[in-house]
Amino acid sequence: MSSTATPLATQASPAERRDALFDELAELTGQRNAIDGRIVDIIAEIDGDHLWGATGCRSISALVAWKTGVAPRNADTVVAVAHRVDEFPRCMAGLREGRLSLDQVGVIAERAADGSDDHYADLAAVATVTQLRTAVKLEPRPDPTLKPEPPPAFVKTDIPGEDHVTWKI
Secondary structure, three states, X not given: OOOOOOHHHHHOOHHHHHHHHHHHHHHHHHHHHHHHHHHHHHHHHHHHXXXXXXXXXXXXXXXXXXXXXOOHHHHHHHHHHHHOOXXXXXXXXXXXXXXXXXXXXXXXHHHOOOOOHHHXXXXXXXXXXXXXXXXXXXXXXXXXOOOOOOOOOOEEEEOOOOOOEEEEO
């Protein structure tokens, strides 16, 4: 073993070393989340201004996968978030600030209802990705089989030569 080892590493308890490593992990993760937020903003601008059409890519997701080197599924997540940047400003602010991960905001962007930004921004701050998936699945959905009733209609049938009128309501 080299004699250049730091004295802190030899004197620190395992708990102190673990805590120091957790602190560094938290800092790096926050930086990665902030970078993901900037990537989402760039993709939203490229897609919104239709700048990707001449690249030869078949989709914006394919462009993201190509240019960032991520898996197609992760590229789909980036694009889903980019498409709903304006609908989830608080969640996006959390991503840009490094407090929320791309996966957390991705679950929300892919499945959450419009107008639920405040709810999910608060929930995502304390929930795992799995918990967010469960919460979004439990969100009430409109029943597509239920059709709204037609507005009430009144039909007057007046038969010529008869002394009565028939109304259908």
